[in-house]
Amino acid sequence: MTLSTEFMGLKLKNPIIVAAGPWSRNGEMIKKAFEAGAGAVVTETIVNEVNSDIRPRIAFDGRGVQNIRLYSDILIEEWQNEIKIAKSRGGVVIASVCAQTPSEIKYIATKMEKMGADAIELGLASPMGEGIEVLASNTEKVYELTKAVVDSVNLPVMVKLSQNVSNIAKIARAVEKAGANGISAIDTVRCIIGVDVKNRRPYLPTYGGYSGGPIKPLGLASVATIAQSVKLPVCGIGGIETGENVLEYMMLGASTVQIGTFLMINGFEHIDKIKRELLEYMNINDIKNLSEIRGVALNKLKAFDEISVEPKTARIKKEECYENECKKCVKCCVYGAIEMKEDKIMIHKEICRGCGLCCDICPSNRIELIWD
Ligand SMILES: Cc1cc2nc3c(=O)[nH]c(=O)nc-3n(C[C@H](O)[C@H](O)[C@H](O)COP(=O)(O)O)c2cc1C
Known part of the structure; x- marks a missing residue:
């Protein structure tokens, strides 16, 4: 019985990947995630121009989180040292990168390859600003940016998709056509977490991305659609809190998963608990490898007009x-x-x-x- 898995040609000790976010904002944090048992870690998204330090930028409503943080505040060159620290005890580091043009994204991705990243995730799905309209739902642009990176690095390339699009299957097919090795989904979902009615203003000053438990049903639907539309391996993201949640994503076709908000709020030590829950399930159900349950619920997921x-x-x-x-x-x-x-x-x-x-x-x- 083993949790180890192969994903996009990468050998992972287990399928639990720490998602991109401030909890993976530098080498020390990534190292901590490895020490806590993560199978891989995605860096906070690395961009050409670091953004202003918005305060406050994270709000919690007791169930989910709105964030308006925009990517890493560490300069590209400085990531050299961060990746070195992150990998000092071993571990698979996936560099999340984002840019608006093929030449820019190619530049960042090739830099990350030279710095020792093991794979690239294209973070094209942020709902902040005009992210959804300009990038995430623009099939040609997603294709163009993916192709630019695939053609310029010798690393596995995964593209992170948004649920905030009208046809995620179409975007997934563009990613596959561009030659990517995997797809991760979903990023946060555009939201306004609430309005402070006493002071007559939204809790945070701009639209943000919603994450945590409440977005799991949205993540599950996106992952199932992607798994039904392309042959690429899928990494399921959104609202995962337990081993059972991991199994849900896997039964709908995911090979690996990413977790963000739950670990941010409750600590990396929960990675171990989730792994134990997976092993317990495998033990009870006589499963040697989680690949045995991958996609098993997909054939029971019918099109609306097929249900009796x-x-x-x-x-x-x-x-x-x-x-x-x-x-x-x-x-x-x-x-x-x-x-x-x-x-x-x-x-x-x-x-x-x-x-x-x-x-x-x-x-x-x-x-x-x-x-x-
Ligand atoms: C505070 C915060 C910052 C985030 N920053 C990034 C980022 O830099 N790049 C990215 O691709 N996703 C980012 N995300 C999205 C997460 O990686 C993940 O896709 C999303 O939160 C859904 O998973 P979860 O419900 O487990 O958090 C961020 C999420 C949060 C809550």
Whole structure:
């Protein structure tokens, strides 16, 4: 039983990659991630012009995070030393780079290759400023920038995609055509985390990127679409917090995953916990290598017009429910099929439309859908 995996020709000790962000902003931080057991680390995105130091730039709403930080504040030349520090104890370093033109991006990527990076990730998917319109959703531009890097380095090249586009499959195909070795998805999702109504202003002064637990469903959908559209290996990103979340991405086609926000908030030591959870799952299910479960849920993911209507209705599982105070199922049933009668929950089969909501709403997991 092993967590080790091969991704874009890179040999990784495990599939947990630390995503690009301020937690990987320099050599020391990257080294810490390796010491905590990361399979690889992506640097914070390296650009030609370092950005101004926006303060504040990260907001947390108790579930997810909005950030308006724009890339690395370390100059390209200075990354030489950072990569040296990062690799001082071994470990796969993926340099994240971004630029607007083929010549610029080629310049940064070749510099990173010379400095000892093991792979390149093109961070073309940031939702800050006009990022989505100008780069992430511009198929020709993504193709052009990817091709420029693929043609100029001898390293595996992965392209990071955005969920904020109308057709992610089309962008993924352009990346494949340009000769990239892998795709990672997703970057943060354009957001405004909230408005301070007392002071009548948004919590952060500009649009930002949302990340953490709440974006997992968006990441899963993007990864599944990419896996169904191209043959390239996929690295799943977005809202991963547990070993089970890693498995979800893998069952929808990901070979590896990246984690950012959860580690930023809870610490790199959680990498070990996630690895233990994966090993436990493998042990229980007699799995020798995680590649055995890659994409296993994809064939159960049907196109909308392929799904058949199953004549299922809700019913209370074995024990009756007398939770007078709760009544959550009664309140949420938009079809009026559930009522509290003589202190007992009753589901009217003939009215129930089998939507399934009550099963998930019930706090004691007492309702299930069954065939008629
Ligand atoms: C504070 C912050 C800074 C980030 N900086 C970068 C970056 O420099 N380059 C990049 O490609 N992605 C960046 N990201 C996006 C993450 O790499 C990742 O794609 C996203 O947060 C979703 O994963 P998560 O939910 O595990 O955080 C950043 C995210 C956050 C929260």
